[in-house]
Amino acid sequence: MSEIEVVDLKKNFGNIEALKGISFSVGRGETLALLGPNGAGKTTTIKILTGLILKYEGRVFYRGRLFYPYDRRIKSLIGMVPQHNNLDKELTVYQNLKLHGLLFGLSGKDLEIRIDAVLDMAGMREHKARKADYLSGGMKRRLVIARALLHEPEILFLDEPTVGLDPAVRRSLWDFVVRLRTEGKTVILTTHYIEEADMLSDRVVIMDRGRIVAEGSPKELKGSLGRFVLEVHTPQGIKEEFFSSREEAIAMAKEFSFPVRVREVNLEDVFLRYTGRRIEV
Numbered sequence: 001m002s003e004i005e006v007v008d009l010k011k012n013f014g015n016i017e018a019l020k021g022i023s024f025s026v027g028r029g030e031t032l033a034l035l036g037p038n039g040a041g042k043t044t045t046i047k048i049l050t051g052l053i054l055k056y057e058g059r060v061f062y063r064g065r066l067f068y069p070y071d072r073r074i075k076s077l078i079g080m081v082p083q084h085n086n087l088d089k090e091l092t093v094y095q096n097l098k099l100h101g102l103l104f105g106l107s108g109k110d111l112e113i114r115i116d117a118v119l120d121m122a123g124m125r126e127h128k129a130r131k132a133d134y135l136s137g138g139m140k141r142r143l144v145i146a147r148a149l150l151h152e153p154e155i156l157f158l159d160e161p162t163v164g165l166d167p168a169v170r171r172s173l174w175d176f177v178v179r180l181r182t183e184g185k186t187v188i189l190t191t192h193y194i195e196e197a198d199m200l201s202d203r204v205v206i207m208d209r210g211r212i213v214a215e216g217s218p219k220e221l222k223g224s225l226g227r228f229v230l231e232v233h234t235p236q237g238i239k240e241e242f243f244s245s246r247e248e249a250i251a252m253a254k255e256f257s258f259p260v261r262v263r264e265v266n267l268e269d270v271f272l273r274y275t276g277r278r279i280e281v
């Protein structure tokens with residue numbers, strides 16, 4: 001049974017069709033990356049799956065059970081890092097965590113233990129008494145991530161979690177996602193750093209304009225284009241051609257008088273191909 005099953009999800013905002021009927025599933029313990037250009041519908045999908053959007057067409061199942069936005073049993077399984085920080089600015093770091101814990105039914109010593117654990121995990125212990133509004137952008141992000149983990153969710157949604165993080169913190173977040181996977185947690189993340197998705201995810205769903213345009217493991221998706229890319233640096237821009245072997249790419253490279261480069265296919269190539277943003281030779 002899938003951890004999450006999404007069936008023909010549609011969502012309109014006025015006359016904007018944000019989701020035009022998408023279906024996918026996520027296995028238990030899987031890390032799934034939702035990729036797509038701005039406005040593709042990633043955040044809308046995550047908001048529906050986490051109960052933040054109440055009206056939509058289609059169905060969502062968690063562990064085979066139909067999801068209603070008010071279903072507390074399912075919501076307690078879910079942790080959410082929204083794209084835009086939604087901290088209570090007037091409250092301290094500690095109070096933000098405490099409030100979240102209370103909302104999820106934690107209290108007393110159990111809650112204090114969890115607060116200390118997530119503060120340590122996020123490297124935020126020394127900032128416990130600071131007002132959220134006074135934190136730096138990266139620290140706010142870390143607090144939102146810490147908060148999402150407070151009630152020990154089984155399924156974690158991370159909507160562009162690494163935006164605004166410095167390189168060291170970003171790396172520690174990657175390690176952290178890998179650790180979640182080894183603990184058997186299910187993770188759904190979005191990112192515009194495609195190499196992040198390549199590194200972290202078992203499976204990728206690429207969306208564009210409210211539809212799913214490609215789906216598979218990073219390896220499968222890259223393999224669908226070929227293994228090597230010939231880049232031809234023309235005065236009009238970089239043009240690309242895909243080959244199954246380096247030798248073929250090199251042979252073709254000799255045909256051009258422009259500067260060329262042969263390299264391995266990466267997930268960004270796949271992304272650009274399926275979202276139609278690049279010219280070809």
Ligand SMILES: Nc1ncnc2c1ncn2[C@@H]1O[C@H](COP(=O)(O)OP(=O)(O)OP(=O)(O)O)[C@@H](O)[C@H]1O
Pocket residue numbers: 013016017018036037038039040041042043044045083
């Ligand atoms: N509350 C809203 N009201 C009106 N339109 C909305 C609302 N939320 C999203 N949209 C529209 O729905 C479409 C999908 O938006 P969504 O935020 O899901 O995209 P996204 O894939 O998360 O993009 P990004 O990478 O920029 O975060 C966009 O056209 C957006 O303008």
Ligand SMILES: [Mg+2]
Pocket residue numbers: 042043044083159
């Ligand atoms: Mg978004």
